[in-house]
Amino acid sequence: xxxxxxxxxATALEGIKHPDLSKFLVISAILLIIGIAGVLTRRxxxxxxxxxxxxxxxxxxxxxxxxxxxxxxxxGDPLAGQVFTVFIIVVAAAEAAIGLGIVIAxxxxxxxxxxxxxxxxKW
Amino acid sequence: MYKYIWLVxxxxxxxxxxxxxxxxxxxxxxxxxxxxxxxxxALAFLISLTAVFSYGFSGNALWPSxxxxxxxxxxxIPAGAVKQTLGETSESTTISVAxxxxxxxxxxxxxxxxxxSYQLDPLSSIFMxxxxxxxxxxxxxxxxxxxxxxxxxxxxxxxxxxxxxxxxLVMGSNFVMMFVGWEGVGLCxxxxxxxxxxxxxAANASRKAFITNRVGDFGFLLAIFAVxxxxxxxxxxxxxxxxxxxxxxxxxHWGLMSWIALGLMIGAxxxxxQFPLHVWLPDAMAGxxxxxxxxxxxTMVTAGxxxxxxxxxxxxxxxxxxxxxxxxxxxxxIFAATIGITQNDIKKVLAYSTVSQLGFMxxxxxxxxxxxxxxxxxxxxxxxxxxxxGAGSVIHGMHHEQDMRKMGxxxxxxxxxxxxxxxxxxxxxxxxxxxxxxxxxEILWNAASTTQIPLGWLVWLVGTIAATCTAFYMTRxxxxxxxxxxxxxxxxxxxxxEGHAQKKEHGTHDHxxxxxxESPKSMWMPLVVLAILATVGxxxxxxxxxxxxxxxxxxxxxxxxxNPVIWNxxxxxxxxxxxxxxxxxxxxxxxxxxxxxxxxxxTGFNLAHTIEEKxxxxxxxxxxxxxxxxxxxxxxxxxxxLFYIKSPNLADVWAARLKxxxxxxxxxxxxxxxxxxxxxxxxxxxxxxxxxxxxxVVDGAVNGSAWLTRLTSxxxxxxxxxxxxxxxxxxxxxxxxxxxxxxxxxQTGLTANYALVMVIGLLVAVALYFxxxx
Numbered sequence: 001x002x003x004x005x006x007x008x009x010a011t012a013l014e015g016i017k018h019p020d021l022s023k024f025l026v027i028s029a030i031l032l033i034i035g036i037a038g039v040l041t042r043r044x045x046x047x048x049x050x051x052x053x054x055x056x057x058x059x060x061x062x063x064x065x066x067x068x069x070x071x072x073x074x075x076g077d078p079l080a081g082q083v084f085t086v087f088i089i090v091v092a093a094a095e096a097a098i099g100l101g102i103v104i105a106x107x108x109x110x111x112x113x114x115x116x117x118x119x120x121x122k123w
Numbered sequence: 124m125y126k127y128i129w130l131v132x133x134x135x136x137x138x139x140x141x142x143x144x145x146x147x148x149x150x151x152x153x154x155x156x157x158x159x160x161x162x163x164x165a166l167a168f169l170i171s172l173t174a175v176f177s178y179g180f181s182g183n184a185l186w187p188s189x190x191x192x193x194x195x196x197x198x199x200i201p202a203g204a205v206k207q208t209l210g211e212t213s214e215s216t217t218i219s220v221a222x223x224x225x226x227x228x229x230x231x232x233x234x235x236x237x238x239x240s241y242q243l244d245p246l247s248s249i250f251m252x253x254x255x256x257x258x259x260x261x262x263x264x265x266x267x268x269x270x271x272x273x274x275x276x277x278x279x280x281x282x283x284x285x286x287x288x289x290x291x292l293v294m295g296s297n298f299v300m301m302f303v304g305w306e307g308v309g310l311c312x313x314x315x316x317x318x319x320x321x322x323x324x325a326a327n328a329s330r331k332a333f334i335t336n337r338v339g340d341f342g343f344l345l346a347i348f349a350v351x352x353x354x355x356x357x358x359x360x361x362x363x364x365x366x367x368x369x370x371x372x373x374x375x376h377w378g379l380m381s382w383i384a385l386g387l388m389i390g391a392x393x394x395x396x397q398f399p400l401h402v403w404l405p406d407a408m409a410g411x412x413x414x415x416x417x418x419x420x421x422t423m424v425t426a427g428x429x430x431x432x433x434x435x436x437x438x439x440x441x442x443x444x445x446x447x448x449x450x451x452x453x454x455x456x457i458f459a460a461t462i463g464i465t466q467n468d469i470k471k472v473l474a475y476s477t478v479s480q481l482g483f484m485x486x487x488x489x490x491x492x493x494x495x496x497x498x499x500x501x502x503x504x505x506x507x508x509x510x511x512x513g514a515g516s517v518i519h520g521m522h523h524e525q526d527m528r529k530m531g532x533x534x535x536x537x538x539x540x541x542x543x544x545x546x547x548x549x550x551x552x553x554x555x556x557x558x559x560x561x562x563x564x565e566i567l568w569n570a571a572s573t574t575q576i577p578l579g580w581l582v583w584l585v586g587t588i589a590a591t592c593t594a595f596y597m598t599r600x601x602x603x604x605x606x607x608x609x610x611x612x613x614x615x616x617x618x619x620x621e622g623h624a625q626k627k628e629h630g631t632h633d634h635x636x637x638x639x640x641e642s643p644k645s646m647w648m649p650l651v652v653l654a655i656l657a658t659v660g661x662x663x664x665x666x667x668x669x670x671x672x673x674x675x676x677x678x679x680x681x682x683x684x685x686n687p688v689i690w691n692x693x694x695x696x697x698x699x700x701x702x703x704x705x706x707x708x709x710x711x712x713x714x715x716x717x718x719x720x721x722x723x724x725x726t727g728f729n730l731a732h733t734i735e736e737k738x739x740x741x742x743x744x745x746x747x748x749x750x751x752x753x754x755x756x757x758x759x760x761x762x763x764x765l766f767y768i769k770s771p772n773l774a775d776v777w778a779a780r781l782k783x784x785x786x787x788x789x790x791x792x793x794x795x796x797x798x799x800x801x802x803x804x805x806x807x808x809x810x811x812x813x814x815x816x817x818x819x820v821v822d823g824a825v826n827g828s829a830w831l832t833r834l835t836s837x838x839x840x841x842x843x844x845x846x847x848x849x850x851x852x853x854x855x856x857x858x859x860x861x862x863x864x865x866x867x868x869x870q871t872g873l874t875a876n877y878a879l880v881m882v883i884g885l886l887v888a889v890a891l892y893f894x895x896x897x
Contacts, residue, residue, distance in 0.1 A: 039878050048874075119872030 024065035031058035045113040060085045124177040132290035138163030139283025146276025157266035160279040168255035175248040187687030189244030196240030205235040209353040242296035250293035260649035265413035267645035285311035297357040298347045308423045316410040328406035335403040339393015346386025366436045374442045384444035395427030398455040408470040412515030421504040432493045436690040446576045449489025453585040456482030460592035465789040492569035494685045498664040499562035506550035509653035513544040516642040527603040531610040536639040539647035543654035550657045552594040553756040558661030572731030580730035594759025602767035668745040
């Protein structure tokens with residue numbers, strides 16, 4: 001039992017030390033799918049924003065996962081993924097600031113943030 | 124000395140140029156302007172005098188051959204080869220072109236070169252002396268008469284220019300130079316008649332003179348062309364010597380010489396105011412009086428006589444034209460004389476008198492007595508210049524009153540003017556021994572005894588009646604002006620006559636401005652000089668009846684002096700000077716053998732011959748005519764004295780009795796009205812018609828084309844706008860409308876759709892990546 005316990009703990013430690021890349025990729029893909037589905041189907045602009053954040057975070061998760069994987073296997077430069085992630089977070093923050101400003105301006109003009117009502121580009 | 128005659132025209136021109144160009148700029152004083160003008164003319168007169176002396180009377184005299192200034196001459200118009208298309212010597216040659224004979228006019232061998240050279244010969248010398256001599260007197264007079272006028276410098280500039288033109292006219296050695304002078308004097312006449320250009324009548328008179336003269340100049344110009352076409356030269360020497368060889372065209376034959384003579388005669392009629400082109404001369408009196416004296420009495424109007432005498436060879440070759448000249452002269456003489464009887468303006472009387480006297484001169488030329496015509500030009504220049512200046516003096520003294528009805532008894536106030544005028548009066552009436560007697564008597568004698576044309580008796584009769592009228596109206600003028608009662612009551616100033624508006628009041632005469640006054644010395648001195656000339660000037664042409672049938676005095680006798688210029692139709696030669704029997708060809712024929720030696724042409728009844736056959740003496744016959752002319756002159760004077768001194772109301776009585784005649788004469792036979800109605804109005808109508816044609820048809824065509832252009836442009840514009848643009852719009856709209864539903868379906872405007880497309884695109888890109896790697 002204890003052994004079983006210890007076995008499991010060792011396995012878990014091994015899992016922490018050498019995480020399984022495929023699991024991260026699956027989670028990342030799920031996040032991406034959820035994000036894309038949110039962008040395509042939701043009508044509230046704020047929700048679409050959140051969905052976009054999901055997509056970006058899916059990409060970030062990928063970067064982190066591959067960075068850890070590369071560190072684990074000892075090939076390539078593991079830090080590049082980390083740097084990319086930080087960049088993406090910065091860009092996403094800036095984008096969120098501008099995007100929310102646009103949303104507020106839009107709301108002041110049109111009194112709505114429902115995208116199917118924002119259709120001036122239609123012919 | 125005669126080599127310097129080219130200076131004679133140049134000096135007055137230089138004076139005119141100085142006065143005209145600098146007179147205004149530098150505000151020359153009247154003394155300076157007068158000094159320049161008078162000085163230049165005086166110098167020209169002196170040179171003329173010495174030139175004529177050395178030409179005719181000095182030891183190595185050239186007379187009678189003409190002297191042409193070849194040294195100082197230049198070729199003015201090098202026209203080159205000309206075709207002589209008229210005349211006997213027109214050189215034509217027959218060449219054969221393709222076996223057909225063709226007549227080709229050869230170009231004149233020497234070519235036509237028109238010189239600018241002056242000719243000194245017996246004829247031009249007389250005119251030079253008269254123009255500069257009488258001109259000098261008139262210039263001196265004008266310095267006094269024009270005193271205080273605005274435009275003093277302008278007056279003397281024009282006068283100097285006139286002197287230049289007149290001297291070119293009489294001194295030129297060819298027809299073209301004569302024409303230059305001819306037009307020059309016409310221009311100066313125009314400028315000087317219109318001297319008071321702000322007065323309508325003066326402006327109208329100047330235009331009338333100019334336009335009437337154009338009619339004459341047209342004929343003259345045609346004649347010059349004909350002369351060049353016939354003789355191939357314009358030089359007098361060539362023309363005269365060639366023309367002498369042509370056959371004489373007798374009455375009824377109308378040939379080349381008659382045509383040329385006709386053109387010349389039309390020119391002479393215009394310039395010398397012969398009927399029917401006389402209308403301008405009386406109106407020309409609107410100019411200042413010295414102008415009337417110089418241009419319209421003494422010099423310019425005699426240019427026609429100069430031309431007739433210069434071309435006497437041509438005229439004597441056409442008997443028809445000689446008759447025409449004589450008849451026009453005689454008609455003008457009596458026509459103008461009868462008008463002169465009823466005029467009241469002192470200058471108008473003198474103007475019609477001038478026309479009448481010019482008629483006498485034409486009459487003389489027409490009957491073949493060219494020398495006597497020129498003689499009368501000379502004496503007339505003396506006495507008519509004298510009388511015009513006298514009239515100017517009267518007008519000046521009367522404060523610009525020209526109406527004789529407001530004068531009278533002026534002899535009391537103007538002694539110098541009166542006594543000098545008296546000389547002129549006696550001269551024009553033809554009282555022996557004043558100058559007018561000699562020339563007028565010779566004219567009438569030559570008319571009666573002419574063998575050149577028929578109807579000499581008629582011409583003589585008309586001339587004698589005209590001479591009676593002359594004596595009558597001149598006596599009337601004397602009586603109304605100088606004798607009788609004073610008819611200037613109130614002595615108020617008349618503001619309506621000559622130039623008063625422009626003239627400053629005579630400052631020096633203000634204290635006795637209300638009575639007539641004698642003119643200043645500068646005005647009566649020329650009168651004295653001219654009076655002396657008018658008195659004794661006739662002796663150079665003393666009648667042969669007084670000298671025993673010979674022209675005494677050698678070259679001093681004008682007949683002997685001028686004869687070498689005159690062609691003799693009987694001997695077919697030029698006359699020889701100083702041989703009395705050869706010169707008076709007509710006289711000789713009668714005395715010797717007028718039956719055996721038939722004259723050149725039968726001229727029918729001859730008054731002088733008929734009387735002569737009764738009296739058997741030529742001198743006695745001439746005396747008969749002298750007596751007749753003296754009697755008619757005395758009769759005219761007596762009649763004048765009776766009408767205007769003895770019983771002054773008689774004139775009105777007879778005017779009422781002969782009312783139609785009086786009216787006709789007073790209104791100048793309505794010639795002006797006739798011309799106004801027939802010529803002037805018709806010309807205006809023509810001008811209006813042409814204007815209407817211009818404004819309606821020509822402008823209409825232009826405007827019509829503009830309208831047409833606008834019309835077509837509107838049509839094409841609309842075509843473009845509606846048809847072409849419409850097609851383009853329709854097609855493009857059709858295509859767009861067809862395609863747009865399909866295309867715009869893609870543009871839903873829903874963000875989600877666009878995002879879906881992006882996702883699909885991404886998936887496709889990923890899919891392609893995967894498929895590619897397989």
